[in-house]
Amino acid sequence: MRARLWVSWLVALWCLVYAGRAGARTLTLDEAVRHALNNSPLMRAARYSTKALKARLLKAKSAQWPRADLVGLIAPMPAQRGNAIKGYTDLGQWGYFVFTRIEGIIPIYTFGKISALKTAARYGVQVGRYREAIARAQVVLQVQSVYYAALGAKAVLDALKDGRKYINKAGKRLKQLEQEDDPDFDPVDKMKFRVFRSQYFSQTALAQSMVDKALDALRVLTGLDDVQLPSGLAPLAWKRKKREYYTGEALKHRPELMALNAAVAAREAQVRLRKAAFFPDLYVTGRFQIGHSNVADPQGSPFADDPFNTYSAAGALGLKMDLDIGGKVADLDRARAELSELVAKRDALRQGIELQVMKALKDIDLYRKQLGYAKTAMKAAKSWAIAESDLYDNGFCGIKDLTDAVVQYYKSRFDYYNSVARFNIAVMRLQQVIGNTWKGHK
Numbered sequence: 001m002r003a004r005l006w007v008s009w010l011v012a013l014w015c016l017v018y019a020g021r022a023g024a025r026t027l028t029l030d031e032a033v034r035h036a037l038n039n040s041p042l043m044r045a046a047r048y049s050t051k052a053l054k055a056r057l058l059k060a061k062s063a064q065w066p067r068a069d070l071v072g073l074i075a076p077m078p079a080q081r082g083n084a085i086k087g088y089t090d091l092g093q094w095g096y097f098v099f100t101r102i103e104g105i106i107p108i109y110t111f112g113k114i115s116a117l118k119t120a121a122r123y124g125v126q127v128g129r130y131r132e133a134i135a136r137a138q139v140v141l142q143v144q145s146v147y148y149a150a151l152g153a154k155a156v157l158d159a160l161k162d163g164r165k166y167i168n169k170a171g172k173r174l175k176q177l178e179q180e181d182d183p184d185f186d187p188v189d190k191m192k193f194r195v196f197r198s199q200y201f202s203q204t205a206l207a208q209s210m211v212d213k214a215l216d217a218l219r220v221l222t223g224l225d226d227v228q229l230p231s232g233l234a235p236l237a238w239k240r241k242k243r244e245y246y247t248g249e250a251l252k253h254r255p256e257l258m259a260l261n262a263a264v265a266a267r268e269a270q271v272r273l274r275k276a277a278f279f280p281d282l283y284v285t286g287r288f289q290i291g292h293s294n295v296a297d298p299q300g301s302p303f304a305d306d307p308f309n310t311y312s313a314a315g316a317l318g319l320k321m322d323l324d325i326g327g328k329v330a331d332l333d334r335a336r337a338e339l340s341e342l343v344a345k346r347d348a349l350r351q352g353i354e355l356q357v358m359k360a361l362k363d364i365d366l367y368r369k370q371l372g373y374a375k376t377a378m379k380a381a382k383s384w385a386i387a388e389s390d391l392y393d394n395g396f397c398g399i400k401d402l403t404d405a406v407v408q409y410y411k412s413r414f415d416y417y418n419s420v421a422r423f424n425i426a427v428m429r430l431q432q433v434i435g436n437t438w439k440g441h442k
Helices: 002-025 029-039 041-064 113-162 164-179 187-222 243-253 255-276 325-393 399-433
Strands: 067-082 087-109 281-293 310-320
Touching (some): 041 113, 113 164, 243 325, 243 399, 325 399
Antiparallel strands (some): 067 087, 087 281
16 A cells, blocks of 8 residues: 555656646747747836836926925024124134025916926827837747747758658668678669768758757747747748738837827927927915024114024015027927928838838748748658658669658758748738737737
């Protein structure tokens, strides 16, 4: 009974360990994207940029709040005796002097300056958020490209490793013919086989290097130490729609265009701010101050300045205006020029987006055609390789016929997986072009 219990515990422990390792061995595209977004310094920079813009918005909002300055001091001082007509300093007696002053201002009406400032800051925050979306799209496409390139390289490597059986079969038969001194044995075939075998191992090493490089790139992007990929690579399901659909989606959702729209709105608010600068600011101001010294004689006259023993409070309605008209005209002209520049950039981006959509669709069409041709070629080459292998086993063809067929078969598999990777990356590129947010692998 105890032995069975121990065996059950060991089996359960082994299952847990194996399940944990199995889960850690395979990295899905969703996981790669998620880890890359969390690990990306580009995303962190974009978030901090938005945070800085939010701080600007807070500062713009504070322009309408009451503001005050406080001054306070305490110091030793010698005695001050007498009055404004006749007085003296008594260095033989010392005391203290304390003073406090509070001055405040409350904006009443600024002819739209504060409103325009807040509007510009709010659109600035929107620009920051769209920059985050731009950074996110860049990271996602980078991960997708590396991931599918890695899957393509791994599929080629797996195919080459699977083809080792043809190498072994051909080598075994040549060795058998040589040992049996069979008349079908040709020393030239042996040399050809050595060349073919060397080329095979060279291509295998090249494919392994491509996989290693892609895995290294994924480790850097995702921040994961152990990255393993699933086997197999299949083309993504994609159904073509009219070009106008993709163009419309891009013009509605492309974060670069949305950022420029927000920037244009912010510049329009800046123009309103520069126009409002030609008008004054109305405000209420107030001041309260108190000072006292225990070694200074108070001055009884209200016309005498007595900073050491004072108490006063005042309030007023104020008007403030900068009379630098030339500078204001220049600022307004610059704001209008910057606004026109952004509008022109937005129009140029719209044209560029239309061109990107057309290019992305043409790339997908091209790679889909190449994918179909590559798939047909791979099937034909596989049948060719199998047929030549059977003929070689039965002595009806030479080693060159077999190696030519095998080379073409694996070359066609290499072309097929590269076509799949290019097609998938092109589909993902189109998603970025039209501004679709990554919501997981479909």
